[in-house]
Amino acid sequence: MTSAVEGLKAESTEVQTAFRRLVLGLADTKRLLGIRYSDWLLGAPSIEGGIATSSMAQDEWGHARLLYAALKDFGDDPVELEHERDAADYASWDPLDHPLPDWAHLIAAVVIVDGALALALEGILEGGYEPLGGRIGKMLGEEEFHQALGKAWFQRLATGEGEGHAHLQQAVEAMLAPTVRCMAPGDDAHERLADRGLILPSSTLQHRLAGRLDPLLERVGAGVPTEARLDNDWDPRRGRGTGHPEEEAVERARGDRNRALFVE
Amino acid sequence: MEEIVFDVFARKNRGDPLSHVGYLSALDAELARVYAWKTYDEENWFEMCIVPRSEIIPVNRTDGPFAQARAGATTSNRRANTGGRS
Numbered sequence: 397m398t399s400a401v402e403g404l405k406a407e408s409t410e411v412q413t414a415f416r417r418l419v420l421g422l423a424d425t426k427r428l429l430g431i432r433y434s435d436w437l438l439g440a441p442s443i444e445g446g447i448a449t450s451s452m453a454q455d456e457w458g459h460a461r462l463l464y465a466a467l468k469d470f471g472d473d474p475v476e477l478e479h480e481r482d483a484a485d486y487a488s489w490d491p492l493d494h495p496l497p498d499w500a501h502l503i504a505a506v507v508i509v510d511g512a513l514a515l516a517l518e519g520i521l522e523g524g525y526e527p528l529g530g531r532i533g534k535m536l537g538e539e540e541f542h543q544a545l546g547k548a549w550f551q552r553l554a555t556g557e558g559e560g561h562a563h564l565q566q567a568v569e570a571m572l573a574p575t576v577r578c579m580a581p582g583d584d585a586h587e588r589l590a591d592r593g594l595i596l597p598s599s600t601l602q603h604r605l606a607g608r609l610d611p612l613l614e615r616v617g618a619g620v621p622t623e624a625r626l627d628n629d630w631d632p633r634r635g636r637g638t639g640h641p642e643e644e645a646v647e648r649a650r651g652d653r654n655r656a657l658f659v660e
Numbered sequence: 661m662e663e664i665v666f667d668v669f670a671r672k673n674r675g676d677p678l679s680h681v682g683y684l685s686a687l688d689a690e691l692a693r694v695y696a697w698k699t700y701d702e703e704n705w706f707e708m709c710i711v712p713r714s715e716i717i718p719v720n721r722t723d724g725p726f727a728q729a730r731a732g733a734t735t736s737n738r739r740a741n742t743g744g745r746s
Contacts (some may be wrong), residue, residue, distance in 0.1 A: 442663070444686060444699060548690040552688075
């Protein structure tokens with residue numbers, strides 16, 4: 397197996413930088429998603445739901461670690477990436493900047509954010525980038541169960557007419573456009589990679605996501621947008637909006653408290 | 661929303677007997693699949709299956725836990741002693 401740098405050594409610096417941005421964004425998003433899942437270990441509607449959420453959090457943290465490790469081949473120190481960056485340097489997707497306030501928001505995050513992450517990984521897999529291929533296969537196997545849980549709960553909540561339905565609708569409205577924008581921004585960096593065949597073009601990603609999610613989203617009167625709006629609120633360096641995850645979540649992502657216990 | 665009790669069966673290796681490893685409650689079979697896989701994950705199972713408890717037909721006795729559960733397969737049956745964990 398060639399290293400990532402060797403895999404892209406024939407490519408320009410711009411292509412390598414764009415690929416690094418993509419992988420770092422996926423890693424950071426999975427790290428934050430794990431934290432948001434973990435917030436619901438004790439708040440799920442049933443013990444079984446809590447156990448499943450706990451397991452999904454572990455999956456996401458494991459995926460994040462694999463992706464951070466892959467960035468070593470781009471000259472990054474994974475330890476530094478995981479433990480020493482400020483919140484403003486995180487490239488995680490905007491919908492995870494704040495805690496998920498209720499179970500409906502958690503389910504929307506499973507379906508929309510986790511679903512879009514899986515699709516982005518599939519895009520890399522199809523691009524044939526060898527160094528990540530085996531790792532992505534394992535991740536996607538675990539993601540099948542995340543999507544099964546998300547779909548089943550989404551249908552339940554959407555079918556009702558009470559609070560759950562209303563909260564789900566709000567969550568979908570808040571998460572959908574920002575998630576699609578991060579997954580398929582169609583900016584220079586994204587299209588540079590798509591032109592080289594390393595990932596799927598934005599339009600293909602949006603189309604596929606719509607094919608998977610629209611039958612569910614229609615239940616709350618929503619649908620995957622066909623165009624990403626970057627406007628002024630776009631940070632091309634990180635491939636996300638200009639904000640950042642709240643400090644408390646980043647402290648947990650870095651494991652500040654755990655590291656304070658280290659004895660040299 | 662009423663939950664359904666599912667029993668979980670698994671085998672570690674091809675050819676091993678399918679063993680009862682536990683039970684769980686879920687709103688439907690799809691959620692039960694996920695809960696089973698995520699809850700009973702202590703082994704690298706070769707195969708795992710779930711069965712709604714109400715579908716298990718007792719053969720030799722009418723006072724066993726599955727026979728009692730068959731009367732109504734909802735969460736009220738969770739405490740039936742089937743030898744599973746949780």
